[in-house]
Amino acid sequence: MREPVRKCQVDVMGEGSVEKNRDVLRIFALSVRKILEGLDLDFGKLQEIRLRVGMPLILLYDNHEYLVDKKIVSREEINETVEYVCNYSVYAYEEELRQGFVTVQGGHRVGFAGKIVCENDRVKSIKNISFINVRLAHEVIGAANVILPYVYDKGFPMHTLIISPPGCGKTTILRDLVRSVSEGNAYAKGMTVGVVDERSEIAACYMGIPQNKIGMRTDVLDCCPKEKGMIMLIRSMSPKVIAVDEIGQSKDIEALKYVAGCGCKLFVTVHGTRLEDIKSKPFLQDTVKDEIWERYIVLDNVGHVGNINSIYDKKGIRLK
Amino acid sequence: MFGIKACGIILIIVASSGIGFSISNIMKLRLLELAELKKLILMLRGEIKYIGTPLGEAFGVIGRRTKGIYSTLFQDTEKELEKLDGKNIADIWKEQMETAQMIKKSHLSDNDWKWLLNFAQNLGYLDKEMQLGTIELYMEQLESTLAEGNRSYGKNSKLCKCLGISAGLLLTIVFL
Structure with missing residues (x-):
């Protein structure tokens, strides 16, 4: 039409x-x-x-x-x-x-x-x-406010997997989550966040300087492959949280497990429409079985882009 | 009367020798500028080969690192490339070469400029291999121009100086 x-x-x-x-x-x-x-x-x-x-x-x-x-x-x-x-x-x-x-x-x-x-x-x-x-990328300050109460446990962030179909705002939510955790919020004070920005979508660095608001305690590895970047950040910048966008390959999962084993928390996004999709993905299903993820956040675009469809804990029990 | 004649003789010899020395100096400056250009093209190759820097940025980096006559050309080209206003890279480069005042101050020959213009026409196009190939080709051209220039400079420089002095002496004899 x-x-x-x-x-x-x-x-x-x-x-x-x-x-x-x-x-x-x-x-x-x-x-x-x-x-x-x-x-x-x-x-x-x-x-x-x-x-x-x-x-x-x-x-x-x-x-x-x-x-x-x-x-x-x-x-x-x-x-x-x-x-x-x-x-x-x-x-x-x-x-x-x-x-x-x-x-x-x-x-x-x-x-x-x-x-x-x-x-x-x-x-x-x-x-x-x-x-x-x-x-077009849209930077929405405050987009992650709704999920903030769910991603902290007594002031400490939890391993969080954001599940969303393409175009439903997962990068926008992740970016704002990074900003909020880095700056500090009502649930915890600010902490060091490392971002592996393989496609320059989270921080949108230009000549090495982030163009998006990602917080004052955030370090960015721009255009770096995720699996390499996560390990580099652990070794070089000692972050409390590492954020990566759109994981999916086996080598990404290996690096995720390594990071999780180092005591560093993960904020990660992945393509999918519901929690069951993740359980059936070839490489990710192991991380679900191992209960690496403490929170699953499922997005859709019902009503508006970036709508929080549901939130689950590590056992798959729905919290929202 | 003799004093005036002596002054005239000296002036004629000094002036014609000066012309000879000046031509020789222009040849020397051209070689220095070509050597500087070769250095900058080497830097460009490094930016593309090892860092994969886009052309505009690479021109800016190179322009800021040189204080020579090419600084304006490279930096202005960077600014023009950033405008993204419908021109292709060859047109931008040509415009910059034509408008840059440095051309007037430059000692490069018309052929040197023509080669530099041709070099830019294939930049930015296709893959890294193609870029490096284009740069290598131009480097070879520059090296052969420099080698030839150095050879002829040794010979022609002396010739120009001698001709300048000789011409001065000849004129003196004729006028006497």
């Missing part, structure tokens, strides 16, 4: 946050950028911008999809956008392109699809990029 984008109301939001999100327009080809600037968008509600060669420009805005009137995206515009996303330096983003996405300044994720070049069963590169999806 075609819903043309019309002039939108500018919502009241933190000015810094709006400005930061508005900056994302810089990565688009000049012609696309002018159209988007002309829409007077509320960047707090803008979730995704999709470009496909020969197809209309599509926005996901306030959970609704909109086609931008009469704008058909051309090959040149896609190429120009890729050039800007990679800062004119495709070589510097080889690894990210292999994974299919690049995180740009502000923590926004730009996904690519096109023709995949394989070598020895390994993705070597991606060429003829024809599809781009820009997912």
